[in-house]
Amino acid sequence: MLFPEPSEFFFTAGYNSPIGRLDLAVNEAGALAVLAFEGRWMAPHGSKDARWIEDPRRLRVVTTQLDEYFAGERKHFDLTLDLRGPEFHRKCWQALLHIPYGETWSYAQMAAEVGSPQASRAVGQANHHNPVAIVVPCHRVIASNGTLAGFGGGLPAKQFLLTLEGARFRQAPPLQPSLFGELAG
Numbered sequence: 001m002l003f004p005e006p007s008e009f010f011f012t013a014g015y016n017s018p019i020g021r022l023d024l025a026v027n028e029a030g031a032l033a034v035l036a037f038e039g040r041w042m043a044p045h046g047s048k049d050a051r052w053i054e055d056p057r058r059l060r061v062v063t064t065q066l067d068e069y070f071a072g073e074r075k076h077f078d079l080t081l082d083l084r085g086p087e088f089h090r091k092c093w094q095a096l097l098h099i100p101y102g103e104t105w106s107y108a109q110m111a112a113e114v115g116s117p118q119a120s121r122a123v124g125q126a127n128h129h130n131p132v133a134i135v136v137p138c139h140r141v142i143a144s145n146g147t148l149a150g151f152g153g154g155l156p157a158k159q160f161l162l163t164l165e166g167a168r169f170r171q172a173p174p175l176q177p178s179l180f181g182e183l184a185g
Contacts, residue, residue, distance in 0.1 A: 013056035019157040031082035075101040092126035146170040
């Protein structure tokens, strides 16, 4: 007789932030497994038969720390994390945790930090799959020229977070309207 694999339980809540609604989930032990922009989250990598139970009480520590962060009162999160993914992604996410509040690294710096100096694009993909946005600060990674690039929550949200933290970055010059016409035609 075959026995089904046991279900894994995650407790969820929504969080209204200044950059939009966020979806949150912790595992049974209370470790943060998901902090994603609304509609962009997935089950943690490798979790089989996950069960999702809405229970905002189990996320109070997370929401309190997010409230403090968005109020400019918290610079470091003190949360246990459940980061699941391929080894290279986990290595990148751990490196993200070393970027100080209010500072930025380029994708090239991140690639060098994880021991793969030619892997800037792979670092970008790992950041794209970061299951715990903001707390694992992928928003602190910018293009080598100092401009904002790529962010699951959109560049306005990335700009908001970096401005909140007092980080330096350059605004990308707007595309010339005439180029749009030439490219579209």
